[in-house]
Amino acid sequence: MRWFGFGFNAFGQICVRNESDQEESIDAVKIIHPTELSCHVDSSGHRLQTSRIRASWSRRASLHSDGDRCVCLAGFGSCVRTESRSCTDVSITESHLTLVFLDRVESWDLQKEKETPAWSMDIKPESEGFGDVTLPLVPGGYIDSKPPFYHTLSPHLKAKSLALGAEHALLLSASGAVYTWGLGSHGQLGHGSLLSEEEPRAVEALWGMPMSSVASGGWHSVCISNGGDLYVWGWNESGQLGLPSQSLRKASQQNSNQNTGDLCPHPATSSDEELQEEKKQDVFISIQAFPALLDVTPPCEIRAVSCGSRHTAAVTMKGDLYTWGWGEYGQLGHHTLTSSDEPQRVEFFTAEQMHVVDVVCGTWNTFVAVVKEEEARSQ
Template identity: 85%
Template structure:
């Protein structure tokens, strides 16, 4: 499986900033053309085929699971973590790298050169039938990127997966119910209000519709139903929900007005008047405080989804990648710096006959796992 990245690259977390790779990344800060990830620290590790990605603002952690598994960091303070040999999952933040092993969990302080982890916890060895622990969910609770690292969860929740946003959390139960808690100031909890919750609370609007996956962005949330439908809620200032955004439409009209002004010194209408006319026919959404069904055109079944700070990416069953939201670092993969308030297919992978199988969003960038079409269709 090959991984490609695009978007924010100021620390080389997508393209290594050296002469051998420089030609692929003309702008070392904004990578708008999907570029294949390469480990410029240890090429022998980079050749391993199977990996998982975790990304923060300035770093990327690649987990290589073939043979003697290990984690490799790219970006600020990049290195191959020798202490990670044998780990089964990794989660990166601006300050800590958290690793899960068969018998323990460790968090290493990336700002200090210490020989022991900042925090660790023993867990019962996981049997092969039970599957690997996938961070941030761990037996009995979940881990976060700063102290206190461990938080307990009520056993009655029977958690299946967990997603952490900037200041809120989403939990998917074994029955397909979605719970949320944390900050609710942007409607990201989905309870039809802007209130915060200290304890997990079921998202009532989704009860009775089993969900298969959840994802949390900076201040927005997304989940996938068992039938492959997308539900979105929270902040939509940059179009990250895929719903009409007044800010994006206003910016687009201003650019159009500027171009028109260059061609015609006496424009007949202003962008403000055009926006007012458009508002008569369309409702713009700044905050969506309860789950809304998002239509993707053409209609398709969604396989996986991930959220960045203010953008969203989803993979369809057929292997297409759709992105939307804030795009000023090229994180949407459309080879422009334009934002979008509706899902758009990333044509690069289709043109290259690549089948996207997974997607992971960093804060301001995106990473996609791909296979050749014939390989992807057989999965």
């Protein structure tokens, strides 16, 4: 399995540009097309296989599944200050690195030189359900991105997975129900209002439709149904929901007028009545407070989804990658810095006959795991 990245690269979290590298498409800060991540090697020169990637704004953590199962960091402050061998999962924020081992969980302060973790918790090997879940879930609760790290969860929720946004959380239960809580000012909780919730509350609009996966962006939320349908809600100012965004359409219209030199955006023959009718037909969504079914064209089933701060990426059952939302750092992978409020396929992987198997969004960038088409067919 190979990993590619694109988008925000100011700290070298995707790749470090060499002075001899003359390729125009690689910028020190913005990488606008998928670029393969360099492989890490151990002390014996063995190439380590990356099984999982987690990313924050300035850093990337790679978990290697072979050998001693260690963690490597790239980006700002890329040295690991703690022993990470035999690690089973990892998460990273701007301030802390959290590692999971078979017998414990540790959170290390990346801003301080210390030989002991900022927080730790022992894990009993017989912990019920543990091993079927990943960070930020831990036995009995979940790990937050900042102190206090540990938060309890009611055992009645039977959490299967958990996604943390900037100020809200999504929980997927074993039955496929979705619960949300936290800040609701952008409709990111999906309850039809902009109110906040202190405790997990079921998203009633999805009740009776079992979900298989959840993801959260800065202020938007996404989930996948068991049938491969994609549901979105929350903030859509940058088109991150894949729904019509007024700000993006206005920017596109202004660019079009500037490129054509046309000072009048409408044909001179259009009547005032026709213009008014056109305006009525335009429906823009800034905040979607209820879950909305997102249609991807051509129709396809979704197998994985991830969210950045203001962009979204989804993998189809056929191994295609679609991205949409804010793209000013190239995080959409379309060889441009253009944002989009419509899901668009990243053609690079199709052209290279690569089958996308996973996607992980950092705040302003995107990381993609791929295999060759023939490998995907043989599995």
